[in-house]
Amino acid sequence: MAEHNAPRLEEEQRLRDTLEQVSRRLRKEMALLGDRRDDVVGIRQEFWDDVRMSFTDSTEVEETWRSIMQQAELLAERERSHRVASEAVERLTKQFDSPYFARIDFKERGGPDEVIYIGRASLVGEDGDTFWVYDWRAPISSLFYDHEPGPASYAIPDGVMTGELLLKRQFVIRAGQMKHMFDTSETVGDEILQTVLSEGSDTSMKSIVATIQKEQNRIIRDEKHRLLVVQGAAGSGKTSAALQRIAYLLYRYRETLKPDQIILFSPNPVFKGYVSRVLPDLGEANMRQMTFRELIEARLGRRFEVEDLFAQTEALAGAASTADGTARERAVQYKGSEHYFTTVENYLKRLEQEGVRFRPLRFRNMTIASAEEMAEHFYGIRSSEGFGIRAAGLRKWLNEKLKAWIDSQLDEKWVEEAAELADIEDVQRAFVDVRRSGGFHDETFDDEDQMSARIRKRVAEDAIAPLIKAVRGYRFMDPVATYQELFYSRTLFTACAPDGRLPPGWDWMALRAEETLGRKTIDHEDATPLMYLAEALEGFRRVEGDISHVFVDEAQDYSPFQAAYLRRRYPRARMTVLGDFNQAIYLQSQQNGGFGGWTRLMAPENTAVWKLTTSYRSTREIVEYTKGILSPEDAASITPFDRSGEAPTVTACRDGAQIGERIASAILELTASGYGTIGVIAKTSQVSGDAYALLKERLSDEVPLTLVTGVSAELPKGVSVIPSYLAKGIEFDAVLVWDAGAEPYGREQDRKLLYTVCTRALHVLRVYYTGEPSPWLPTPTK
């Protein structure tokens, strides 16, 4: 029978008993680890001593091979168990620090009372039977996250277990010492969360196992839906929930799911580094992490200079208010819109009938296959077969054509000339070939002719090797010209547009496309549509079917093309998509504002759309203040978690130099008060660079000051000077906004950017500006 409200002394005794179990296991595992290490070292040292080596005949060689294999297997096996033992030691060491963080007493209907302790990992007693601690991901642990004391239930693989939750208790245990203990019924349920949230932030993200909230737990454990779309306010724990979900899935499906079958799409390299500690801290190996940019580079980067999102953002900021800048902004917005996505989809449908552009296969001045012939062959294959089969069919045809063409060229002058220059290796190889096929005997008379024929064939093949390679890589298709066609012909465009209309600025876009593509560069806004079209024409053959889960963070920044592309690329994956439409900072995604691009990816019955509205990151004062940046409708559902701190301040400055002065003294003050991470956030990388230089002049070398650029993958400790778009998804104890004047943040599209910047702050937010303040900045209430 469980004792309710058991006194602290009893819990302390329980803790000591648990730690004793941990230490016993630890001792055992350490000994094992030592043995295994000796084993491994021993086998490595003696590897060759135990291998019987003999190469006198083929049986001996086989014997030798077998013996090497045996040794290698033995070594691999011992290395594996060494790894397992060292993981166990690592886990147990962490358990010694803090074996559990919660206890629940549950009375199953018609069953006995159960007392369950919950921790980051499970702990089974030496008898192999007693569960001292349950893993937080075990089905029963769900009760802790989902229920208050009273009637409660939890899901088990084949149904639901119901009963009554009698007690819910939380602990803070550090270094094996019980620091705090609370019962939820004592109405201090939030106290632990309060404590956790009041702590300083770090340069890498923390796991939230001990304080996962109910609505987050639902996201973490969902196994029903193939597509999970989460709209969550800034700081509501989207990224945290995503990483906990990965850990959960790896535990739940540990027999079948491997970490490299999970991909997380991150907004930028800084973020990548920021989240990379969470899973290892939870005892799991990391998932794969990618940025969408890497996919674009892999597909288009070899032949084109492709602008990236950050360069685009900088270019737009640099050209703001010029005629060209405004036209480009319109183009960027348009190309991320639903209208454009539908237009391209419709264009693809038309391309099933006609219009795909091909690159003629030419050698010197000779045409081996003309674009017309290719089109004829391609469109000769039934359209119901789809682009993939048709493209593959054309490729096969071209391969045969190339072979036939080589044969037709053997007596041509260019081949003869090339054959005369053939190198010695070719000659030797031809000799061996002829010899093998029975040549160079007394009865054969045409050996020389045969040799020369072979040499000629080889040089001809060598000469067209680049063509063969191009055909293998589907380079006979010309997606760029096919794409450009949309901007050559008004009638084509309007025929594909959903409303039959040209978008405003189409002429500018047409000129721009011609100009950029002509010099082999691709604007960022064209990159994904172009890649999508290119892949579609080849029938999306670059799929990665072994990926089981795709996570997309900051999903509001993805255009419909990007969403559709990911779906096609990972056809078997379940998707978890997390974002905040209030942080849609890029022009490309401001048109579609919500999650339309994502929700249409799968059937409604397989899709769940959830909201997270409580903001955990920032103090109540900061949340209330930053809500004022948004429109009242957008801000309506955001609620702060009740944690109090310093009120945000807004300071007018004469010029950049004065901002530097003020921020420098704020840095000194905040560092002295113990804030470990301070973010000085400027709008662009250029301004960040200037800000960094100014601060560097003012601050002594003792102050750790780093300029964060797009290439750096680590967030440093101390003070980071960082451009707005690289601060996405990360957080700082204190945020000092470098110039939130009307100049940099005056326009509608700057509103969400400013919101994103200000919501990076946990405890302190100070805003500085020159000139007029940004119209989006609320006046702080003192």
Ligand SMILES: Nc1ncnc2c1ncn2[C@@H]1O[C@H](COP(=O)(O)OP(=O)(O)OP(=O)(O)O)[C@@H](O)[C@H]1O
């Ligand atoms: N249940 C929780 N317990 C403790 N801390 C939490 C919890 N949920 C969120 N947090 C904390 O709140 C902060 C914000 O979380 P996270 O970065 O996951 O939010 P987000 O929704 O991805 O934010 P944004 O969209 O602004 O980047 C982090 O410091 C995280 O540790």
